[in-house]
Amino acid sequence: MTTELRVLRQTEWDAWYGQLELAFGGIPEAPEERSLWNDLTETERSLGVWDDGACVGTAGAFSFRLAVPGGSVVPAAGVTMVSVASTHRRRGILTSMMRRQLSDVRSGGEPLAVLTASEPAIYGRFGYGIGTQQMSLDIDTARVRLTVPEGTDGVRLRISDPVAAVERCEAVYARRVPVRPGMLARRPGWARLPVLDPESERAGASPLQCVLAERDGETVGYARYAVKPDWDAEGPKGIVQLRDLEALDPAAYAALWRHLFDLDLTSRLTTRNRPVDDPVLHLVSDVRRCSVRVRDGLHVRPVELGAALETRTYARPVDVVLDVSDPFCPWNEGRWRISGDAKGASCERTGDPAELALSVRELGAAFLGGVSLGALAGAGRVRELRQGALAEASGAFLGDVAPWLPHGF
Template sequence: MSTDLAARGLPPPPVWEVQALPATQWQDFYTAVLNAFHEGEPGEASSLWRSLAEPGRCLTVRDKGAIVGTAGIFSFQMAVPGRQVVKTAGVSLVSVQPTHRRRGVLSALMRHQLDSLRRQRVPLAVLTASEAPIYGRYGYGVAARQLSLDIHSRRVCLTAPAPDGVTLTIEAPHKALAVCEEFYARQVPHRPGMLGRAPGWEHLPLLDPPSWRKGAYPLECVVARVGGEVAGYARYSVAVDWSHHNTAQGTVRVRDIEASDPRVYAALWRFLLETDLTSRVVAPNRPIDDALLHMVSDVRHCAPTVLDSLYVRVVDVPDALAARAYSAPVDTILEIEDAQAPWNQGRWHLTGDRTGAVCTRTDAAPDLTLDAAALGSAYLGGTTLTELAAAGRVHAHRPDTLAAATAAFTSPVAPWLPHSFCRSLLPRL
């Protein structure tokens, strides 16, 4: 690249120095992030992010003293196939100032961050992308998707289990926070991609500044109990529109919903769909295998749309592949192409089953060849190796090995990220 620039009479790109952020400079760091996204932020949200920040894991690039690039990490435990949770870096607060785009700032930050994660023995990194094309070149692959629903609630009904024994109560979100968070924590291991929340993160789903409501009333919470025990909950807001000839055409905006079993899930959805003065329910983030699609009388009136959500980067191949279980026995040689993380480059012998796995270096002939982004896409089991091969992103050296590896990597439930940890993608319904 430098040779091409010289041939055109242009100077070589600068070599950017990446620096750790001093804790005293958090506000300067965060202001740079807001400026890059062309956003302001209400004090309630800003205070929460300050309390969640890990300044010691934040990086900057400066030009003449001014911050022109940022990248941060939040510490999570993420569920992976096999109901295990694995130490995971949540990459966020990534920005480049408009004056410094396409000058290598982001590449410098991403490489430095990846090297740091390897030294810290963190096997996985994840992020949610504000722009989809950016992160593939750094080895991140789309590993989980989300379902967006826009339901005409007066045109559908539920064909679902009767809510026998389920009681629903409307409770203030903050007062119900502890019991809802305890229930959420029990759900995490059951679905790959869900994040175990460290103390403080439980306040993120309750973030509800008036400037984000778009005419809706404040956030509400309905809690489901069976035999006196919490069995699910839903957080939502309601916006009522009286402009249609004095007839209410309100919208229920679902923030999140969790349930222990089908009858509880059906009871919560029935409550939301039958809310008085409303004719529409929007739920922007549900798993792509959401049971609601099989409970409604007419899925066409739910307008399901699938979007990309969680991107996974395998930082350490042997540790990451050994950290999850496999749906079928696997014994295969993977050849990984990874220019950004040369320690992953080469051939790896993976053996495992539902009880665990081992991954070691080998010189044996490969069964499958794939790059880091394809491995990230397949890691949580929601994107199959077969579909990646059909797209030319996985090369099978023998046809039988592709089918066997696909069966092993697949998860019985779709991976899903219930909430974002990227401040620019918070649910402003």
């Protein structure tokens, strides 16, 4: 095999991205979507595999900052745009790209790598664990009612052009990032992603709409959505397609949901990505008519194990020696003492006897506080070597709110 793995050149982006499109079905993206990803691509962090002048493999990374338990926002490599040509499978191309990429991430000083997976079975062998989940809803708004908190009627709602309102929405979003682990602080240019609205992808729905929640002249929440009209012999049955919703307090949050429930000529509300502990589940009168489904969200991998575990705080005091296996990044293998509490943590190599044995994949799954080490132990993926160590570590790693990634990348 004469393939060459190297950093992407800017002049090669079209061929490189064309390979990615082909791997994902071969349907070209809308020009405005392609232009956005061209602008956001960090060429110096993108890898291509070439065979006789043709691109046969792609992998990229974004320079993100990720919210972690305790409220810190820390550097993380956002792995993206990964593909291998169908003609070049089973030749080690994906493994070689993953190995080079993680080495580069380590050299760049980022303690974590994260990704969203087209197929969740792919990345576990490279040390990624499923660290967040996302919830989809299909709500029968003709039959489900909301019970809203005191103060909801005092929130003013105003329809605004989604693009014109970006700055105000981003200010709300930025205040929400430290509150929920898994959220990404948006770098310059990324505010374009939530309002990307190619006509070719609307499938009969309206252009993107935006409603702002205001109190005393301040924007305290927003929702962006589309409406897909539909009718049958009994009358209108349109669908509200919620894209994203953020609010700074319960009253603003409830006011936005009530607005979506009350839109004329609609009887359903769908949304593909909400946190699994979304408060709307406690506002609705009948959760069974909300068709709740859950799937994987953000996959997390500690790249520099000690540095990664030191970036977050812990819900209760913990002092446990971990015996970690990580054959793909052997610099992480061995025994580590994690000692921390709600104020901070240290994680250093130790020669002391191990108290829990697990792989880096389990640490990635538990890192953001949404996956219990106890549950992983129940699946045989964590072994307790000292009685009591599992309960101590499991309780310390868990967070107060479910971690959540609000958008892909």
